[in-house]
Amino acid sequence: xxxxxxxxxxxxxxxxxxxxxxxxxxxxxxxxxxxxxxxxxxxxxxxxxxxxxxxxxxxxxxxxxxxxxxxxxxxxxxxxxxxxxxxxxxxxxxxxxxxxxxxxxxxxxxxxxxxxxxxxxxxxxxxxxxxxxxxxxxxxxxxxxxxxxxxxxxxxxxxxxxxxxxxxxxxxxxxxxxxxxxxxxxxxxxxxxxxxxxxxxxxxxxxxxxxxxxxxxxxxxxxxxxxxxxxxxxxxxxxxxxxxxxxxxxxxxxxxxxxxxxxxxxxxxxxxxxxxxxxxxxxxxxxxxxxxxxxxxxxxxxxxxxxxxxxxxxxxxxxxxxxxxxxxxxxxxxxxxxxxxxxxxxxxxxxxxxxxxxxxxxxxxxxxxxxxxxxxxxxxxxxxx
Amino acid sequence: xxxxxxxxxxxxxxxxxxxxxxxxxxxxxxxxxxxxxxxxxxxxxxxxxxxxxxxxxxxxxxxxxxxxxxxxxxxx
Ligand SMILES: Cc1ncc(COP(=O)(O)O)c(C=O)c1O
Numbered sequence: 001x002x003x004x005x006x007x008x009x010x011x012x013x014x015x016x017x018x019x020x021x022x023x024x025x026x027x028x029x030x031x032x033x034x035x036x037x038x039x040x041x042x043x044x045x046x047x048x049x050x051x052x053x054x055x056x057x058x059x060x061x062x063x064x065x066x067x068x069x070x071x072x073x074x075x076x077x078x079x080x081x082x083x084x085x086x087x088x089x090x091x092x093x094x095x096x097x098x099x100x101x102x103x104x105x106x107x108x109x110x111x112x113x114x115x116x117x118x119x120x121x122x123x124x125x126x127x128x129x130x131x132x133x134x135x136x137x138x139x140x141x142x143x144x145x146x147x148x149x150x151x152x153x154x155x156x157x158x159x160x161x162x163x164x165x166x167x168x169x170x171x172x173x174x175x176x177x178x179x180x181x182x183x184x185x186x187x188x189x190x191x192x193x194x195x196x197x198x199x200x201x202x203x204x205x206x207x208x209x210x211x212x213x214x215x216x217x218x219x220x221x222x223x224x225x226x227x228x229x230x231x232x233x234x235x236x237x238x239x240x241x242x243x244x245x246x247x248x249x250x251x252x253x254x255x256x257x258x259x260x261x262x263x264x265x266x267x268x269x270x271x272x273x274x275x276x277x278x279x280x281x282x283x284x285x286x287x288x289x290x291x292x293x294x295x296x297x298x299x300x301x302x303x304x305x306x307x308x309x310x311x312x313x314x315x316x317x318x319x320x321x322x323x324x325x326x327x328x329x330x331x332x333x334x335x336x337x338x339x340x341x342x343x344x345x346x347x348x349x350x351x352x353x354x355x356x357x358x359x360x361x362x363x364x365x366x367x368x369x370x371x372x373x374x375x376x377x378x379x380x381x382x383x384x385x
Numbered sequence: 386x387x388x389x390x391x392x393x394x395x396x397x398x399x400x401x402x403x404x405x406x407x408x409x410x411x412x413x414x415x416x417x418x419x420x421x422x423x424x425x426x427x428x429x430x431x432x433x434x435x436x437x438x439x440x441x442x443x444x445x446x447x448x449x450x451x452x453x454x455x456x457x458x459x460x461x
Pocket of ligand 1: 150
């Protein structure tokens with residue numbers, strides 16, 4: 001990335017990636033870039049090892065015991081669609097929150113049109129979910145709760161462990177959208193009561209775009225139909241999709257070069273330690289929130305407490321349209337942010353910022369305190385324009 | 386393969402399992418090699434894990450409860 005740009009759009013995709021990510025992708029291609037699981041020759045086996053190594057490192061980060069329970073997908077959206085479309089049938093009831101990204105909301109709305117009953121549990125204006133409201137929404141035919149681990153609009157961290165406990169107590173499946181948190185906030189699927197966990201590779205796991213995955217708890221695959229069917233390199237003599245993990249959900253040649261990068265990015269995260277990454281990002285967020293607090297005419301949305309949110313801050317500057325503000329920040333300060341609805345109209349309705357949306361700054365591990373100071377200064381100066 | 390040595394192969398549901406087995410056997414220091422599944426054993430296009438026959442029991446013990454094995458075959 002050009003040196004003088006300040007990148008505050010890490011909730012969309014992280015930038016820069018650690019050099020390890022790029023090196024691993026380059027090495028995979030230079031070494032031959034074989035097709036994993038398709039042939040028995042050395043390049044194919046080498047590609048298979050790359051894929052396996054990625055599953056192992058991801059399993060370690062997410063608290064998954066058996067790495068073959070992780071299905072590799074092209075992003076969190078594909079993973080969430082497998083979970084929602086594969087699991088829910090007409091007559092089922094599903095619960096979600098008013099803070100969801102469209103990658104949860106759109107599949108659920110489509111299923112609703114097809115006869116699945118949907119309850120969207122309201123959240124507070126700061127985007128916070130009361131677990132009691134989820135408990136109250138449960139019916140006898142409730143099949144699952146779909147919940148984001150943290151909002152991509154306000155950064156609000158959801159009470160995932162509590163909801164996991166409630167779901168478990170009622171025999172309901174719990175599917176978590178960890179797009180904003182995997183790699184940036186500790187995740188342990190067992191103690192958190194998570195049955196299905198969707199993650200994306202290109203945000204805090206520092207992989208390239210086109211990577212992601214879905215953890216499926218043991219024993220659930222029988223009740224979750226695959227989205228696609230096709231070649232897997234296994235059981236080729238049969239014309240039916242294999243029933244076993246992860247091949248059941250991995251039809252077609254995988255994005256091995258991307259997955260090589262994802263394994264290296266996730267390896268970088270494991271080496272730094274998720275706790276350390278979290279501490280650093282929390283400190284940056286705290287600094288930015290403190291800076292905005294001193295600026296008249298700036299309204300911040302969400303928890304406004306670094307310990308209760310991801311490094312994602314949504315705000316508005318009085319008299320300035322968010323899109324206009326983002327353009328000025330880009331043109332005059334080289335600051336890259338994201339205005340608008342952030343693919344989450346429900347979340348903006350919840351916090352009262354629909355239909356215009358907000359201006360969102362989202363920080364990452366590679367941002368510095370000096371950059372945060374510059375960011376606050378720039379926002380302060382924008383008010384005068 | 387030298388003519389005087391005798392080998393067996395392990396078949397798995399898919400390459401992911403074969404590579405998982407490889408990792409466990411590497412850690413256990415048990416020699417083996419991933420090779421294409423010989424045509425006379427299966428028409429599938431995957432890989433299998435070849436081992437020297439005298440290691441059969443030790444290899445099966447190391448993988449027991451760790452990796453699902455589809456079948457064990459002598460090689461020729
Ligand atoms: C909360 C949330 N869920 C899901 C997604 C979808 O991720 P992807 O576009 O990588 O599928 C995103 C980001 O775009 C997100 O922020």
